[in-house]
Amino acid sequence: MKTICVTFVIALTFIAVSAVAQNVRITPIGSHTGELCANDRAIVFEDPTGVRLLYDPAHNLTAGDDSRLGDIHVVLLTHMHGDHLGDRKLRAVNAGSCANSERIPVPNSMTAEVVAAKTAILVTTRAMAGFVANEVQDILDQPLSICAQPIAATVPVEEACRSSMDVGGIFVAKTAEADQGVEITIVYASHVNNAPPALLTEEQREMLAANGAILEFGPPTGYVVKFTNGLKAYLSGDTGIHSDMRTVVNEYHHANLAILNLGNNPGIYASGAHVINELIQPASVLLTHPNEPATEGGKLRPESRAATLIEQFEPPTHLAISGRTMEFDGEGQCVVRC
Numbered sequence: 001m002k003t004i005c006v007t008f009v010i011a012l013t014f015i016a017v018s019a020v021a022q023n024v025r026i027t028p029i030g031s032h033t034g035e036l037c038a039n040d041r042a043i044v045f046e047d048p049t050g051v052r053l054l055y056d057p058a059h060n061l062t063a064g065d066d067s068r069l070g071d072i073h074v075v076l077l078t079h080m081h082g083d084h085l086g087d088r089k090l091r092a093v094n095a096g097s098c099a100n101s102e103r104i105p106v107p108n109s110m111t112a113e114v115v116a117a118k119t120a121i122l123v124t125t126r127a128m129a130g131f132v133a134n135e136v137q138d139i140l141d142q143p144l145s146i147c148a149q150p151i152a153a154t155v156p157v158e159e160a161c162r163s164s165m166d167v168g169g170i171f172v173a174k175t176a177e178a179d180q181g182v183e184i185t186i187v188y189a190s191h192v193n194n195a196p197p198a199l200l201t202e203e204q205r206e207m208l209a210a211n212g213a214i215l216e217f218g219p220p221t222g223y224v225v226k227f228t229n230g231l232k233a234y235l236s237g238d239t240g241i242h243s244d245m246r247t248v249v250n251e252y253h254h255a256n257l258a259i260l261n262l263g264n265n266p267g268i269y270a271s272g273a274h275v276i277n278e279l280i281q282p283a284s285v286l287l288t289h290p291n292e293p294a295t296e297g298g299k300l301r302p303e304s305r306a307a308t309l310i311e312q313f314e315p316p317t318h319l320a321i322s323g324r325t326m327e328f329d330g331e332g333q334c335v336v337r338c
């Protein structure tokens, strides 16, 4: 009887532990702890199997090995704009104001710095990976090669490497012990993809200036990341409204969490309600990239543009508060620290 009891308790404990372990942990890394600030974009994801991804290093890090990052196996880069690639870094966490964090220029992008510091896999389009690969070569004095298995990898990898894919391509990152990996698909974004001039060569800057031109690195992107617990997160990147949100993100991938970048320029403050309620129809929404201080004292500012938009959303909507680790289940619902 005692043996049965002990077995039963062990079984119950196992069920409880595995239930906890079935959530994806999502930790925004912003300029000011406990707030959603104007320049915030970077987010860390942790799959229940232990795979950890960083979405757009942005201007939110103090260094490639910023202590808030922990292990990073995969770095995602949506486009080349300085506020995503990372042409500046934070002087310190909480430096400057929530409206305008204090940032300083860097010689190589923060994307390259993280890939080098964390011995990570860069998963982005081939055009963007080529640019970051040159910078990583500068930092590590060795090339950032295409991963040995260009569409899949067991993490952690021994040497930093890059994917070889474009919009529509899939990369799977899996730990050695796991049966299943995290599946990352690059999807379209309606934006522009020019590199920050400060990270280009002097000759290139002059040539572009002479023609009033910008240098684009192929299409800008978003991602759909399918975690092993069933969570299917759409990471919008900077984008305006576009038809793939319905046809690809919703009808094909069945995304159940939309992580939506706000901002004026792509018009999402205006089109966001239709994007969420009609096109993507996720179970829940997580907002970032507000380009305004969206919170004060950790609470949504009622007069913010984010607050106006949230009122129009049908699904439950959460804020990417820096340093707060939220947990999402396989249905796309936030279940912890929402």
Ligand SMILES: [Zn+2]
Binding pocket: 081, 083, 084, 238, 289
């Ligand atoms: Zn942006």
